[in-house]
Amino acid sequence: MRILGIDPGTNIIGWGIIEKLENKKIIPIAYSSIIIGKKNSFGEKLEIIFDNLNKIVSVYKPNIAAVEELFFVNNIKTGISVSHARGVILLALKKMNIETFEYKPLEIKQAVAGYGRADKKQVQAMVKNILKLSEVPKPDDTADALAVALCHESSMKLKKILLKK
Amino acid sequence: MRILGIDPGTNIIGWGIIEKLENKKIIPIAYSSIIIGKKNSFGEKLEIIFDNLNKIVSVYKPNIAAVEELFFVNNIKTGISVSHARGVILLALKKMNIETFEYKPLEIKQAVAGYGRADKKQVQAMVKNILKLSEVPKPDDTADALAVALCHESSMKLKKILLKK
Numbered sequence: 001m002r003i004l005g006i007d008p009g010t011n012i013i014g015w016g017i018i019e020k021l022e023n024k025k026i027i028p029i030a031y032s033s034i035i036i037g038k039k040n041s042f043g044e045k046l047e048i049i050f051d052n053l054n055k056i057v058s059v060y061k062p063n064i065a066a067v068e069e070l071f072f073v074n075n076i077k078t079g080i081s082v083s084h085a086r087g088v089i090l091l092a093l094k095k096m097n098i099e100t101f102e103y104k105p106l107e108i109k110q111a112v113a114g115y116g117r118a119d120k121k122q123v124q125a126m127v128k129n130i131l132k133l134s135e136v137p138k139p140d141d142t143a144d145a146l147a148v149a150l151c152h153e154s155s156m157k158l159k160k161i162l163l164k165k
Numbered sequence: 166m167r168i169l170g171i172d173p174g175t176n177i178i179g180w181g182i183i184e185k186l187e188n189k190k191i192i193p194i195a196y197s198s199i200i201i202g203k204k205n206s207f208g209e210k211l212e213i214i215f216d217n218l219n220k221i222v223s224v225y226k227p228n229i230a231a232v233e234e235l236f237f238v239n240n241i242k243t244g245i246s247v248s249h250a251r252g253v254i255l256l257a258l259k260k261m262n263i264e265t266f267e268y269k270p271l272e273i274k275q276a277v278a279g280y281g282r283a284d285k286k287q288v289q290a291m292v293k294n295i296l297k298l299s300e301v302p303k304p305d306d307t308a309d310a311l312a313v314a315l316c317h318e319s320s321m322k323l324k325k326i327l328l329k330k
Contacts, residue, residue: 043259050256070245080235080248087249088256091215094208 002029004062004098005149006053007141008070008086010078011036013049014141017060018131018149026153028131030060033141046088053092065093065100066152068108068144103151111151123147167194169227169263170314171218172306173235173251175243176201178214179306182225183296183314191318193296195225198306211253218257230258230265231317233273233309268316273309276316288312 007014016031034052036045067089070079093100106116112130113123124136124143130150137143172179181196199217201210232254235244258265271281277295278288289301289308295315302308 043255043265046252046256047259050260076241076244079241079245083245083248084252084255087211087252090208090249091211091253091256094212095215100208 001064002060002062003149003152004057004060004065005145005147005152006065006067006089007144007148008068008082008089009141010045010081010085011038012139012141013052013085013089014139014143014145015053015056016137016142016146016149017056017062018146018153020153026130026150028133028146030056031137031142031146033139033145035139042084046084049085050088050092053089054096057093057096057098062098064152065098066148067093067100067102068148069102069104071105101152101155103148103155107155108147108151111154112147120144166229167225167227168314168317169222169225169230170310170312170317171230171232171254172309172313173233173247173254174306175210175246175250176203177304177306178217178250178254179304179308179310180218180221181302181307181311181314182221182227183311183318185318191295191315193298193311195221196302196307196311198304198310200304207249211249214250215253215257218254219261222258222261222263227263229317230263231313232258232265232267233313234267234269236270266317266320268313268320272320273312273316276319277312285309 002017002019005016013034017029018026019029020026034049036048070082090100109118109123110116113126127143127146128136137146167182167184170181178199182194183191184194185191199214201213235247255265274283274288275281278291292308292311293301302311
């Protein structure tokens with residue numbers, strides 16, 4: 001099973017695909033960030049996000065997607081802007097029939113680093129360790145996207161354990 | 166010139182198309198609202214918005230679109246949800262190469278009713294009068310969308326006058 005994790009944004013959209021092998025090992029398939037020039041109009045930015053996501057899915061064929069939920073108290077303007085991009089991301093996944101799950105930042109930290117108040121660096125270090133990478137993927141958005149994918153994998157595992165009980 | 170006005174929302178998206186004739190008369194071409202069942206998943210809602218907007222544009226072939234900007238202080242949750250839908254609306258218009266303008270609620274009220282603090286009913290009554298409709302279009306979102314289109318028409322007229330001076 002291939003999981004596509006996405007960290008939404010307006011100018012940088014992190015994405016990462018992981019696969020769980022039959023021996024239960026989790027390996028990274030591909031990961032990067034869609035980086036959009038700040039000079040692009042807002043409409044152009046949304047189109048770049050949509051088109052790039054289409055390409056990523058058609059090349060790496062994930063079965064499932066996990067997208068970080070928005071969480072902000074400080075900056076409503078950023079929240080609105082990211083929500084526009086997030087709408088386009090959810091539409092792209094829906095159009096390509098990729099079943100999509102959403103996770104809160106707290107759930108992601110909890111799943112990857114073991115506790116919800118872990119800081120960004122700790123989560124990224126865990127992503128590097130779990131996926132046996134030589135270094136933390138850059139930019140941060142890429143590492144964050146892999147964390148979202150790992151969160152979904154871990155949440156699926158948890159659901160299976162709960163079902164067994 | 167045909168102008169498509171849009172009043173964004175998550176469950177109801179108002180739309181209205183007006184045309185300015187050579188004799189400068191403004192007539193309504195078509196107007197309605199995309200009404201989405203509340204039982205649809207969020208991804209399904211976004212897809213319904215995208216698909217319906219595509220149909221509206223391909224049938225009525227507007228040259229330009231005007232979309233209401235978000236304005237809220239009370240309900241951040243609604244704002245985030247509408248922003249997702251609005252991202253999809255802007256993407257659809259970009260994909261169909263429709264040049265798109267955005268107007269604040271205040272600008273729309275100012276342009277249609279003559280002052281920015283006009284209430285909803287006054288704006289809707291003006292929409293009815295300007296377009297010589299027998300009644301105010303329902304739901305409110307449809308009338309609001311026509312107001313957005315009229316605002317763009319009026320703002321274009323204003324720009325032309327300013328250029329002449």
